Amino acid sequence: MPKITSSADLRNNYNEISNFCHQYKEPVFITKNGKGDLAVMSIEAYEEITARFELYGALKQGLDDIEAGRVVSAEDAKEMFRKKYPGANI
Structure with a gap:
């Protein structure tokens, strides 16, 4: 209530x-x-709510990208990551 x-x-x-x-x-x-x-x-409650909204926004963007076909395979993503960060171990 x-x-x-x-x-x-x-x-x-x-x-x-x-x-x-x-x-x-x-x-x-x-x-x-x-x-x-x-x-x-409280500030803590406000920050929790705004963080949740940001997460929901990011999830929505990801789902929109999937629906629009803006995706790459896991292997392609790893390769792009390795090129951008040569010393990274993934």
Whole structure:
């Protein structure tokens, strides 16, 4: 269940809200004049979410490349790697 609180509560109970965000790794939704306004979360939770989005983007790009035929065999990939990095052992 999401935690929802008012902007006044954010001003008056900042430490409590901060502790909640860090402890549960979940956002707190802030309302202003009874309507949704902000989502507040810890830096760690934000970084985890953005890392997940980056991973999903990379996976999508890879799947798009496969679908479009932009692929090479494993042997060709190894050969290209060896040419770019001559001392590498793969």
